[in-house]
Amino acid sequence: MLVIVFKYLLAMKLVQHYTFNILLIGFCLIANPAVASIQTDSSQDKPFVVVLDAGHGGKDSGNRGNGYYEKKIALNIILQIGEILEKKPNVKVIYTRKTDVFVDLIERARIANRADADLFISVHCDAHTSQAYGAGTFVLGLHANQRNFEVAKKENSVIFYEENYEENYDGFDPNNPESVIGLTLMQETYLNQSITAADAIQKSFVANLKRKDRTVKQAGFVVLKYTYMPSVLVETGFLTNVKEGAYLNSSKGKLQMAQAISKAIINYRNSLNSSINTTSSIGEEVVEEEKEPAVVTSEGVVYKIQIAASSKKLETKAYNFKGLSPISLEKEEKLYRYYFNETSSYEKAKKLKKKAKRKGYKHAFIVAFKENKKIKLSTVIPK
Numbered sequence: 001m002l003v004i005v006f007k008y009l010l011a012m013k014l015v016q017h018y019t020f021n022i023l024l025i026g027f028c029l030i031a032n033p034a035v036a037s038i039q040t041d042s043s044q045d046k047p048f049v050v051v052l053d054a055g056h057g058g059k060d061s062g063n064r065g066n067g068y069y070e071k072k073i074a075l076n077i078i079l080q081i082g083e084i085l086e087k088k089p090n091v092k093v094i095y096t097r098k099t100d101v102f103v104d105l106i107e108r109a110r111i112a113n114r115a116d117a118d119l120f121i122s123v124h125c126d127a128h129t130s131q132a133y134g135a136g137t138f139v140l141g142l143h144a145n146q147r148n149f150e151v152a153k154k155e156n157s158v159i160f161y162e163e164n165y166e167e168n169y170d171g172f173d174p175n176n177p178e179s180v181i182g183l184t185l186m187q188e189t190y191l192n193q194s195i196t197a198a199d200a201i202q203k204s205f206v207a208n209l210k211r212k213d214r215t216v217k218q219a220g221f222v223v224l225k226y227t228y229m230p231s232v233l234v235e236t237g238f239l240t241n242v243k244e245g246a247y248l249n250s251s252k253g254k255l256q257m258a259q260a261i262s263k264a265i266i267n268y269r270n271s272l273n274s275s276i277n278t279t280s281s282i283g284e285e286v287v288e289e290e291k292e293p294a295v296v297t298s299e300g301v302v303y304k305i306q307i308a309a310s311s312k313k314l315e316t317k318a319y320n321f322k323g324l325s326p327i328s329l330e331k332e333e334k335l336y337r338y339y340f341n342e343t344s345s346y347e348k349a350k351k352l353k354k355k356a357k358r359k360g361y362k363h364a365f366i367v368a369f370k371e372n373k374k375i376k377l378s379t380v381i382p383k
Contacts, residue, residue, distance in 0.1 A: 058102030065239030134212030
């Protein structure tokens with residue numbers, strides 16, 4: 001990611017002024033990486049938590065294309081999305097606002113973080129000087145063109161309504177393209193999952209509502225920066241377009257948008273659950289490992305923590321495994337088995353197992369290997 005940013009700065013002839021800042025940001029991320037909290041297993045212990053954010057509100061009306069109120073349309077859509085999702089099993093919905101009130105952008109992110117959410121969705125309505133139309137989805141990233149920057153600038157300008165915004169956002173200037181660079185690094189951990197969620201929403205708009213496909217784009221949105229989970233900003237359409245503005249302001253339009261977004265959220269949740277399932281702890285491994293053995297003296301034995309198995313192959317990235325790293329995988333017949341970390345110490349392996357369980361992998365268990373072959377735990381743990 002730092003290479004991408006460096007190339008961007010080089011193209012903008014800004015390297016001399018910003019290289020140090022980028023290296024500093026990169027160091028901070030390495031020293032204190034964000035922890036992903038994606039619900040990727042089928043455990044019923046923790047519901048799939050969705051935070052729904054209605055853009056703008058209160059003193060911030062949002063755009064007023066054709067006399068409509070973006071804040072009212074966004075809130076109506078969000079409330080209907082929530083009503084649909086709340087009827088789904090094992091789904092928990094949290095709102096950043098349910099009434100016409102102003103909420104700081106950073107507080108919206110904090111609400112999601114406190115909830116340990118699995119997905120953050122922020123709903124807005126777009127505006128343009130032309131009769132542009134169509135629904136679009138955005139994830140955090142470097143804006144590829146001036147149009148994407150303008151969209152982000154419009155949404156980010158909300159911070160000027162906030163008290164102490166300079167302190168809250170570290171001097172971020174929505175009108176300065178270079179300020180966006182610092183935003184993009186924090187969400188890198190969740191980028192792939194954010195794109196997957198955004199793509200599900202975009203496809204739902206096209207398939208269910210026959211909307212113009214404005215595709216998934218990247219831009220520097222403040223509200224997405226501070227969330228520690230996959231996050232998507234949805235521009236449901238253009239209020240400045242006469243036909244589309246009337247549609248979005250209508251009861252039918254708002255309901256259809258809510259239905260399409262809700263369907264996409266459920267599809268995204270289901271794709272996570274079907275991609276990887278937590279394995280159950282079966283056989284004597286579990287029985288043996290729960291004993292209190294002496295320190296292992298067997299040479300050449302490596303312990304790994306099995307956290308999941310799936311018929312599908314996933315990238316062994318932290319964002320696919322609730323922030324756990326490193327992850328390795330081995331294929332046995334038709335299943336891919338996913339292991340967290342490895343150690344030659346059984347005592348350390350027990351601690352790693354506890355860590356995996358704290359992350360939500362309730363059935364994690366220790367597996368022993370010797371010469372790269374799986375062996376029974378009982379053969380290397382003294383009685």
